Amino acid sequence: MWRRWGAIRPAVWGFDTTGCTCSCLCIIAALVSVSTALVGPIAFLGLLVTSLAHSLMQSHRHALLLPASAxxxxxxxxxxxxxxxxxxxLQSSLAIVIEFCGGLLFILLLLKGKLR
Incomplete structure (x- = not known):
């Protein structure tokens, strides 16, 4: 499968394609995990707000959904x-509650889509 995408030519020249692929995947996984940790509460807030606005507005029009979400x-x-x-x-942050509720809503939306 990899040979079809051009891994044979670098291998002929002595380039370690397997090691390069594994190291690239590890770097990508680390970068994705860091960005998810930094953006997590905001993404879950967006998920909560858009699903709540969609259920309250009962419309698919973005002219109504965007201001309602904001x-x-x-x-x-x-x-x-x-x-x-x-x-x-409490001196705690609201981000903890948002992450918890957003995670629950995300699981609920996944199960709701699976039941359809």
Missing amino acids: LIAAIVLVAGQTLFERLLQ
């Missing part, structure tokens, strides 16, 4: 952080 995201962030800091007197 408004819901702003309300969730401000209200959630206010709830954490003022009412519950």
Whole structure:
């Protein structure tokens, strides 16, 4: 399979294609894991907000969904952080709750799509 994509010519010249492929895959896996860790809470917030806006608006029109998503995201962030800091007197970050709820919603959406 690899020979069809041109791995035979570098191998003839003495280039280690297997080692290069493995090292490239390891570097890519490390970069993807770091970027996922850094962007995780924001991605899950986006997943939560868009699915909530889609269920509330009952429409597929982006002219309605985009402003609704932005408004819901702003309300969730401000209200959630206010709830954490003022009412519950917690010094924790809202990102932990967003990651937990986003993970649950992601699993729910995967199972919902599998049941169809």
